[in-house]
Amino acid sequence: LKVAIIGAGPAGLVATRHLSESPNLQVTIFEVKDDIGGLWYYDEKNEADPHFDSHKSKDPYYQLNGNYHASMYTYLQSNLPYFMDAFKDLSHPEIDENFPLYFNIAQQKSYLDAYTAKFDLKKHIEFNTLVKSVRLYKNLSTEDQAKAPEQRKFIVQTISSAENLTQYHAFDYVIVATGEHSKPYIPPIQNIDKFKGKVITAKDFRQPNADYLKDKKIMVLGSSFSATDLTAQMLENPYVGPQPIEKITLVGRKLAYMHASEDMKPFIERGKLSIIVGEIKQVLNENTIQLADGSTHEVDTLILGTGYEFSFPFLDLEKDKIIDFNPKNFRGKFFGPLYKRFIPIREPDLFFLGMLNAAGLSISIFEIHAMLIKYIIQGKIKLPSKEQMVQSFLQDLNDIRFKHNIQLENTLL
8 A cells, every 4th residue: 555645844754654664555755845854944945035036936836835835933942842842752862861941943853853764764755846736546537547657546746846857656545744834824904005015924034133124113913923932033032132123013912921921021111012912904005004903003024923724735626625625714724524633524545644733732643643544544443434424523613613703614514
């Protein structure tokens, strides 16, 4: 049996580690970068830096996704202790007895390198390889079926970025391990086309002293991890000290904890930081933004720390109909019908690994999902009937409706 895994980040690596130990499974990872790590493998390319504009037409990932591959930013410091970001078969002190409790991007990359080496995972990886499409063989045209090397359930089309070579592969199972940080969520902002300053998403933030930040009036929209951490990075970076910004206005719906932060008080008192609970109403002119409370603010740079939405551009949602999205009511953060949030009920030989948006538990979920998938493929775990999986999914929908007070469309049923 042949298994394709898309992505060699932590999720793809742990899936390969567990599935490759099965003698009857041939596992291949397709990784668009030239090394393992996913988000933890630093990539300078981003949309905020005009230096990389010329790469857009040549970058296969950009052509498919409409943005560059995500990467942690230069001076990221983990907000989780290392033991919450460890796989069960390798602890961080095993690779370095002085491994810091809260690590940076390079230190976590070294951990993933050690995990990859311990289980000899690189032999399964095809680097610099973009997955352009994953199709069900049965739904392909006769012409496209003829391109397949053999008849199996899934036909995967890849493009080698090094040689610009297109290839077709046949697999019995596909594991999507691309994560949930590929496509940034861009909130609708009235008259945003009037704004003449710089607009970037947190996904494209790399350096706290970039030209579009120096001596600028910056507005950051968002109240979760990225928005608040980037605010701290730009005020006084722990690695390189205070940054040359004029002022930051942080706007979000849930910022009480930032108001209460003793670390933020000195910046507020010096006029370097303003924290406003609310949201953007509209852009008034080329450099003025009005908030919902009626206040107006001069802004040079707007940073959207508004999260991400799921995106799987390699799936043909119209012809294969493996999943449906509900982006209108849930910002693209929910799709289905899925059993237990990772197995498509319509096609249970494809898996979405670890996409539960469970902060602090990601690594554990990756590993649990990887082992469950292995046992399902091996036949040691039997999935319920389709009717039972649908009932489970309907209960999941009801829980989400209640928790978030939203209406979900019937397309997901």
